[in-house]
Amino acid sequence: MGDRGIKERVRSWFQLKYWWRWLLVILITVAVILLSVFRDKIVDAIEPHKAAILNFPASWVFPILILVVLSFPPLFGHEVVHIIIGLIWGFWKGFLITSAGVFFGELACFFVFRYFLTARAVRMQNKSTPYACLAKLLAEGHLGILTLVRYSVIPGHVVTAIESTVGAKLWVYSLAMHAPLSLKV
Numbered sequence: 691m692g693d694r695g696i697k698e699r700v701r702s703w704f705q706l707k708y709w710w711r712w713l714l715v716i717l718i719t720v721a722v723i724l725l726s727v728f729r730d731k732i733v734d735a736i737e738p739h740k741a742a743i744l745n746f747p748a749s750w751v752f753p754i755l756i757l758v759v760l761s762f763p764p765l766f767g768h769e770v771v772h773i774i775i776g777l778i779w780g781f782w783k784g785f786l787i788t789s790a791g792v793f794f795g796e797l798a799c800f801f802v803f804r805y806f807l808t809a810r811a812v813r814m815q816n817k818s819t820p821y822a823c824l825a826k827l828l829a830e831g832h833l834g835i836l837t838l839v840r841y842s843v844i845p846g847h848v849v850t851a852i853e854s855t856v857g858a859k860l861w862v863y864s865l866a867m868h869a870p871l872s873l874k875v
Contacts, residue, residue: 733777740778750779754791761795761847762802768792789871796850796867804854811855821852829856836866846870 725732743749753775760767771791776784803811815822824844827835836858839849846867853863 736774736777743778750783750787753787754794757788757791758795758798761792762798789868792846792871793864793867796846797864799847799850800854800860800863803851807851808855811851825852825856828853828858833862833865836862837869840866840870 753771756771757768760771772784772788775787778784779787811825815825824839828839828849831839836853840846842849850863850867853866
């Protein structure tokens with residue numbers, strides 16, 4: 691029974707209805723390989739434009755806006771923007787720009803989830819026991835709990851959605867969000 695169940699599950703992964711998942715896996719794998727192979731050429735291509743970007747007035751605002759847009763709704767791509775920011779502005783300025791972009795993007799998500807999606811979150815709590823348990827922990831938690839959950843494997847946007855819909859105070863949320871920003875380095 692055990693071996694047959696595993697074989698059935700593995701066989702079900704290769705059904706035609708999952709072609710788009712396999713295509714996505716292949717595209718991501720190719721992109722990662724290409725970025726790894728051509729990383730020096732990518733850095734060399736950015737280098738000539740670095741001075742023009744740095745000399746542009748308030749050029750640091752654009753990556754912050756890009757990070758806010760990528761945070762709202764939660765999209766992937768932050769890491770690529772973080773790398774480009776680091777290449778152009780260096781470590782410390784890049785870290786400050788990245789932190790500001792992540793903070794304002796998460797703050798936008800916080801307010802949208804709090805004021806527009808709380809009813810949906812309550813319905814999800816009624817349907818999903820793990821979600822309800824996490825929501826109750828965050829609702830009754832304090833700064834330490836919110837910070838600990840921020841350091842966990844749960845994605846930041848998911849934590850933001852839960853924290854905002856269970857009624858976390860904005861100042862506690864903001865402090866808890868600043869602690870794991872060092873992970874963005």
